[in-house]
Amino acid sequence: MIRFEHVSKVYEGKEALSDLNLTINDGEIFGLIGHNGAGKTTTISILTSIIEATYGEVYVDDLLLSEHRDEIKRKIGYVPDSPDIFLNLTAQEYWQFLATIYGVPKEEASVRIDQLVTLFELGERRYEVIDGFSHGMRQKVIVIGALVSNPDIWILDEPLTGLDPQASYDLKEMMKTHAKEGNSVIFSTHVLAVAEQLCDRIAILKKGKLIYVGSIEELKKSYPNKDLETIYLELAGRKAQED
Template sequence: MIEVENLTKSFGPTRAVNGITFTVGDGEIYGLLGPNGSGKSTTMKILAGILGPTSGRVVVGGVDVSQDPRRVKEITGYVPETPVLYESLTPVEFFNFVGSVRGIPREELQERVETLVRAFGIGSYLGEMIGSLSFGTRQKVSLIAAMLHDPRVLILDEAMNGLDPKSARILRELLLQFREEGRSIVFSTHVLALAETICDRVGVIYNGEIISEGTVEQLKEFAHEESLEDVFLKLTESQDEVSSIVRALKNAL
């Protein structure tokens, strides 16, 4: 379970996250949605123990992030918005490195690597330098690395970026399976139709604050809209702007 209470994060005079509160239960997929610069990635880095909060309380799997960020990293699988990998290593070398850091027994690691590599279809790239791989393949490497230690909590920041349709479908099915196993998942995406399909609850973050939260149906009812995309645009005050831009394009083209 994840508990976030009055979380703030400042970088100098800039407050990226401004007093947000939410929870994610065991066996729940929570969608954290917001435009670029809204505070999503900062929040997720704090949940993963990468950043410390300026104030507030964050507990992940019963562990306070401020008091024991190392333990949080042990129980969490984190995929950042842009893959952060050792580009001079091959995927196999990188997985072995992650396995050694995580303390995964060799046979167990090999079995997990083989299963996930087969699922995401990167077997032909295992001997290539990571730096030479396409963005989508690097994203798959990042996803596999995040799952190798069988984490109780998954923090996925735009994890669908660069994935082909087959791999995106496989990831979606994996997340649904993890939910059935009782894991807590925080998931951000700009593909709102996907969020509408898999998220149990959604929090819309805007200018560092959660401005609305609930099930997709609750948000639709609140905003008087029929799709999560329209709800998102309305809540983030983008609906009129988008309509204006589309009209201008139609007149110009």
């Protein structure tokens, strides 16, 4: 279980995230929804220890993040919103590097990498330098890297961007399986149809503030005879942003 308790992030006097109180349960796919700048990536960056909260605390399995960062990091597999990292390594070197950092035994890492390479159809391209890959290929490399250690918590920031239909389908099926096994999957998306298809619950953020948390089914019941896009835009769209 993951808990955000009164978490805020302030940049130069401006709140990017404001007093976030949120619980993410084991065994669920949890979606972060919102416009650019709503606070989705800030929330993910705090949870992954890329940045620190200005105020408030985060707990993962009852461990305080500020006191147990290394232990919590080992529980997390993270896919950032940009795959343009470690471009001078081959894909294989990148995966082996992550396996070493996470302390995955060589034989176990080799088996898992082979399984993921087969699933995502990278074949012999695994030995090529990442810099020569397309955006979609780089995304596959980063996704495989995040999963090499078989982490309990998957944190995926716009993970489907650039993936081909087969890879997108395979990743979504893996997300479902991972959650069914009692683990947590947290992902951000701009695609409401994907959120509706996958998420057990969602959080909608607007200007750094949490404005809704719950299931999409519950949200729709509160706005009868309206589709999800209309509901979302009423809550967080241009007109709502001006309120």
